Amino acid sequence: MAAADSPSAALRRDLCSRGIRLAGKMRADVVDLLDAYVEQQGLDASASVAAVEGLPLAAVERWDEQTGTQRLLENLAAYRAFRALLAQMLEEQREQLGEADAGLGRALAAVLLQVSAFAYHLEELLRLESRGIPGEEEEEEDGPPPPPRLSLFEQKLRGLGVLRELAQWAVRSVRDLRQLAKPSPATGVAPGLAESP
Amino acid sequence: HMQYERVGADVTMKCGSMDWDAAVTWTANGTDIDESHLNGSYLILKNVDLSQSGQYSCYEGSSWHLKYQTYLRVGTPPKEPVLMCRSNNYPKGFYCSWHLPTPTYIPNSFNISVIHGTKDMVCEKDAIPKNRCHIRYLQLFSTVKYKVTLTVTNALGKNFTTLTFDEFAIVKPDPPESVVAKPVPNNPRRLEVSWQNPSSWPDPESFPLKFFLRYRPLILDQWQHVELSDGTSHTITDAYAGKEYIIQVAAKDNDIGTWSDWSVAVHATPWTEEPKHLTTEAQITETTSASTSSFMAPPTTKICDKGAVVGSGAMAVCWTAGLVMAAYSVLFI
Numbered sequence: 001m002a003a004a005d006s007p008s009a010a011l012r013r014d015l016c017s018r019g020i021r022l023a024g025k026m027r028a029d030v031v032d033l034l035d036a037y038v039e040q041q042g043l044d045a046s047a048s049v050a051a052v053e054g055l056p057l058a059a060v061e062r063w064d065e066q067t068g069t070q071r072l073l074e075n076l077a078a079y080r081a082f083r084a085l086l087a088q089m090l091e092e093q094r095e096q097l098g099e100a101d102a103g104l105g106r107a108l109a110a111v112l113l114q115v116s117a118f119a120y121h122l123e124e125l126l127r128l129e130s131r132g133i134p135g136e137e138e139e140e141e142d143g144p145p146p147p148p149r150l151s152l153f154e155q156k157l158r159g160l161g162v163l164r165e166l167a168q169w170a171v172r173s174v175r176d177l178r179q180l181a182k183p184s185p186a187t188g189v190a191p192g193l194a195e196s197p
Numbered sequence: 198h199m200q201y202e203r204v205g206a207d208v209t210m211k212c213g214s215m216d217w218d219a220a221v222t223w224t225a226n227g228t229d230i231d232e233s234h235l236n237g238s239y240l241i242l243k244n245v246d247l248s249q250s251g252q253y254s255c256y257e258g259s260s261w262h263l264k265y266q267t268y269l270r271v272g273t274p275p276k277e278p279v280l281m282c283r284s285n286n287y288p289k290g291f292y293c294s295w296h297l298p299t300p301t302y303i304p305n306s307f308n309i310s311v312i313h314g315t316k317d318m319v320c321e322k323d324a325i326p327k328n329r330c331h332i333r334y335l336q337l338f339s340t341v342k343y344k345v346t347l348t349v350t351n352a353l354g355k356n357f358t359t360l361t362f363d364e365f366a367i368v369k370p371d372p373p374e375s376v377v378a379k380p381v382p383n384n385p386r387r388l389e390v391s392w393q394n395p396s397s398w399p400d401p402e403s404f405p406l407k408f409f410l411r412y413r414p415l416i417l418d419q420w421q422h423v424e425l426s427d428g429t430s431h432t433i434t435d436a437y438a439g440k441e442y443i444i445q446v447a448a449k450d451n452d453i454g455t456w457s458d459w460s461v462a463v464h465a466t467p468w469t470e471e472p473k474h475l476t477t478e479a480q481i482t483e484t485t486s487a488s489t490s491s492f493m494a495p496p497t498t499k500i501c502d503k504g505a506v507v508g509s510g511a512m513a514v515c516w517t518a519g520l521v522m523a524a525y526s527v528l529f530i
Contacts (some may be wrong), residue, residue: 024452027452057339057340058338058339058340059334059336059337059338059340060336060337060338061335063288063337063338064288071251116352157425160208164340167337168338168340171338171340171365171452171453172337172338174452175338175403175404175452178403178404178405179403180400182403
């Protein structure tokens with residue numbers, strides 16, 4: 001690159017690298033959690049899961065054409081949603097299963113912590129770009145509106161859907177951050193992220 | 198006129214509109230067929246085999262007018278085809294390729310369908326090879342599985358197979374390219390290995406590969422393995438001195454999918470000190486006592502400390518001393 005690294009470019013790259021490591025660790029833990037969840041909940045790993053309300057889908061078209069800002073905003077929205085969904089799963093876990101699945105509960109809590117940390121990390125990246133951080137939606141109650149009471153089995157299947165999608169997101173996030181970390185050849189700025197005014 | 202029949206079938210051919218009791222002659226590829234195969238004017242071929250494929254003609258007895266002709270092709274209906282799908286160019290798309298486990302000996306046509314959730318996708322057939330098609334990903338990071346169904350049809354029957362997979366599972370890069378292994382000068386236990394990303398992998402910067410290197414001396418069966426999370430080179434530091442090594446590298450996307458096949462194998466031998474030439478008798482008698490060890494690449498600490506000597510003259514003295522040691526070793530073997 002012809003231009004020397006600006007401090008903000010170096011910081012962005014550093015944040016992206018750390019984010020990539022966070023997302024990589026998160027993914028590994030989610031995959032382990034998925035295996036444990038499937039086994040302990042007595043599910044079939046390949047079971048089809050009906051659409052879960054409020055579940056952010058990692059699937060995206062024209063991924064390579066997204067701007068850096070789009071990537072950050074979509075990631076942030078997703079992990080905020082996962083934070084709420086995992087908190088709900090944890091609550092259900094405690095209600096339904098008590099001590100029997102304490103290990104599973106601890107693993108869920110650990111992943112929830114990582115999801116929260118990653119969401120915060122994404123906010124840092126957005127702040128770096130002088131992007132306003134979208135407020136979280138105000139709800140009458142904490143988290144998403146309570147869904148109709150599901151049967152235990154339906155709860156388990158929903159949990160499977162949530163964890164599967166989270167595992168996909170973790171991979172996507174690594175890819176998104178790598179794209180963000182790439183300097184644009186013309187300006188030396190990451191593609192899709194405009195210079196701060 | 199073409200006629201397809203199964204191996205082992207009994208085939209009856211009518212001589213066109215000729216009556217059963219008409220006098221006819223049948224030929225197979227121009228050669229008269231013995232009357233024992235005839236039932237009236239009908240040709241009966243029992244339990245046909247592949248060698249009976251060919252042109253069959255029926256001639257009216259007296260006039261030798263050609264009354265009927267057909268090309269018989271003996272074959273089999275297709276067995277369940279073997280289908281494989283793989284993405285070696287992630288995230289661009291994937292390809293599927295297929296073949297029949299046993300030949301049918303007659304023409305087959307293949308039809309492939311790809312469904313992603315509820316969406317039909319078009320698999321564009323490659324010109325070469327014929328039994329392959331490719332698909333561009335419209336979506337990435339989807340948990341919805343792909344379902345690929347391949348149907349093979351020929352004149353004697355049809356068969357099909359289905360593969361279901363998700364986007365990540367089929368990612369398998371091609372092996373690394375241009376693997377080179379070189380000795381490291383003055384380092385008898387090192388080999389420097391370098392390679393390149395497979396050229397089919399479209400974006401190694403955004404989708405970096407990690408690598409697995411394996412190496413062993415030719416004389417041993419046990420491989421050593423090294424996994425490398427970045428970079429396209431590695432220095433082996435524990436090679437056996439003087440032994441020829443075989444080295445291979447495999448690649449995998451850093452996050453998803455499976456390892457590639459092993460690269461083409463390369464061979465290399467670590468650096469060894471070159472053999473010395475004899476000089477004068479006087480120099481030989483001046484040297485120290487001989488070593489009784491077998492002739493091996495000399496260790497780095499030896500009589501001549503190359504760092505201490507300067508100039509080609511001094512180097513010649515070093516080499517001479519080394520040669521004399523070798524000469525004495527040979528005497529004592």
